[in-house]
Amino acid sequence: xxxxxxxxxxxxxxxxxxxxxxxxxxxxxxxxxxxxxxxxxxxxxxxxxxxxxxxxxxxxxxxxxxxxxxxxxxxxxxxxxxxxxxxxxxxxxxxxxxxxxxxxxxxxxxxxxxxxxxxxxxxxxxxxxxxxxxxxxxxxxxxxxxxxxxxxxxxxxxxxxxxxxxxxxxxxxxxxxxxxxxxxxxxxxxxxxxxxxxxxxxxxxxxxxxxxxxxxxxxxxxxxxxxxxxxxxxxxxxxxxxxxxxxxxxxxxxxxxxxxxxxxxxxxxxxxxxxxxxxxxxxxxxxxxxxxxxxxxxxxxxxxxxxxxxxxxxxxxxxxxxxxxxxxxxxxxxxxxxxxxxxxxxxxxxxxxxxxxxxxxxxxxxxxxxxxxxxxxxxxxxxxxxxxxxxxxxxxxxxxxxxxxxxxxxxxxxxxxxxxxxxxxxxxx
Numbered sequence: 558x559x560x561x562x563x564x565x566x567x568x569x570x571x572x573x574x575x576x577x578x579x580x581x582x583x584x585x586x587x588x589x590x591x592x593x594x595x596x597x598x599x600x601x602x603x604x605x606x607x608x609x610x611x612x613x614x615x616x617x618x619x620x621x622x623x624x625x626x627x628x629x630x631x632x633x634x635x636x637x638x639x640x641x642x643x644x645x646x647x648x649x650x651x652x653x654x655x656x657x658x659x660x661x662x663x664x665x666x667x668x669x670x671x672x673x674x675x676x677x678x679x680x681x682x683x684x685x686x687x688x689x690x691x692x693x694x695x696x697x698x699x700x701x702x703x704x705x706x707x708x709x710x711x712x713x714x715x716x717x718x719x720x721x722x723x724x725x726x727x728x729x730x731x732x733x734x735x736x737x738x739x740x741x742x743x744x745x746x747x748x749x750x751x752x753x754x755x756x757x758x759x760x761x762x763x764x765x766x767x768x769x770x771x772x773x774x775x776x777x778x779x780x781x782x783x784x785x786x787x788x789x790x791x792x793x794x795x796x797x798x799x800x801x802x803x804x805x806x807x808x809x810x811x812x813x814x815x816x817x818x819x820x821x822x823x824x825x826x827x828x829x830x831x832x833x834x835x836x837x838x839x840x841x842x843x844x845x846x847x848x849x850x851x852x853x854x855x856x857x858x859x860x861x862x863x864x865x866x867x868x869x870x871x872x873x874x875x876x877x878x879x880x881x882x883x884x885x886x887x888x889x890x891x892x893x894x895x896x897x898x899x900x901x902x903x904x905x906x907x908x909x910x911x912x913x914x915x916x917x918x919x920x921x922x923x924x925x926x927x928x929x930x931x932x933x934x935x936x937x938x939x940x941x942x943x944x945x946x947x948x949x950x951x952x953x954x955x956x957x958x959x960x961x962x963x964x965x966x967x968x969x970x971x972x973x974x975x976x977x978x979x980x981x982x983x984x985x986x
Contacts, residue, residue, distance in 0.1 A: 560588055567630040574684050578677045584641045589717035592628045597640040601650045608703040611662030616712040616719040617687035618668030618697045631689025638682040646680025664700035696730045741957035745950050747965050748834040754935045755970040764817050775806045778879030805877045812874040823866040831935035838927045845954035848919040855946045857939035860910050863932035906930050944969050
């Protein structure tokens with residue numbers, strides 16, 4: 558059974574500490590937990606009492622990091638002068654004397670702890686708050702012999718009791734020491750934060766409008782002039798059938814749609830809309846290998862790589878020659894995104910869009926290095942403006958434990974102004 562007190566946060570103020578004492582007073586005999594220990598009748602002036610309190614402090618500091626976070630923000634509490642059913646109180650001594658009496662058993666690099674007195678039912682109760690255990694903390698051992706205990710012993714909390722550590726608990730504490738060296742703490746930040754992403758709800762409609770106009774022009778080309786021979790023009794042969802032309806027109810319209818989208822995206826990127834420039838930072842004195850950065854895009858937000866549109870203007874595809882006109886068997890090449898040479902690519906960083914996520918793989922990140930990642934542009938086709946969204950991110954490395962997590966905000970801007978007349982991209986005849 559748990560104590561009847563809110564332990565979702567640490568107990569810090571006198572009022573909060575008194576509420577903890579009241580909870581122990583109303584508790585059952587078996588309500589002690591790993592994060593709290595109570596004693597009713599210690600004489601604080603005795604050397605034995607100070608050594609015993611040191612043993613409990615060491616055990617609190619040697620708790621599991623993960624388990625300790627489940628109560629009081631990881632803090633451990635030792636209460637002297639209270640037990641279920643009664644506040645017995647203690648005869649107070651100077652807290653400086655108490656600290657000097659306990660310190661030799663903890664050693665010069667022992668756990669951090671704070672003693673204080675609170676008054677409940679007109680009696681003084683000693684409360685010792687022990688700092689939360691953290692990854693990388695040393696194994697806290699007894700530094701001075703007393704009674705049946707000797708220096709070097711390791712104490713832990715087990716089923717609400719302070720006991721000597723067993724082999725499995727010693728192994729866990731050893732892993733806690735190592736985890737500080739192995740666990741990475743890389744960070745990710747946006748150069749401009751927050752990033753503003755304008756709305757672009759009319760893009761698809763505008764592309765379809767241009768595509769329909771171009772389709773009408775191409776459709777007219779399949780009607781061969783009656784005055785012309787189906788085989789010969791003035792200078793060259795045109796052996797295409799109407800089916801040949803239809804297939805050529807279909808391929809062309811697909812290429813034309815891609816071209817129009819490329820032109821639109823290139824214009825969007827050149828104007829700096831939705832630009833997200835990320836920096837990956839390693840503040841530690843060690844290098845990391847095969848680092849992966851992942852950002853999960855919110856619903857309604859999509860992205861493209863800036864480097865895909867950083868080259869020269871896209872070249873329009875060749876419109877099919879109408880049937881019966883001069884026709885060359887050698888067609889010009891259609892420039893696509895794959896033909897554009899990226900500008901400013903970072904050799905060690907490979908950025909890509911995978912489904913609804915931005916993923917970047919970095920081959921290596923040197924000690925204390927800050928790396929600028931390839932830029933991306935965010936687009937908003939659906940979500941209304943006037944608010945913000947959160948993009949969660951995470952970073953991992955193959956030579957380190959753990960995953961660093963965080964988030965960044967994007968502001969949803971106003972709608973991009975739509976031209977009164979849709980500009981028609983140039984097309985080669």
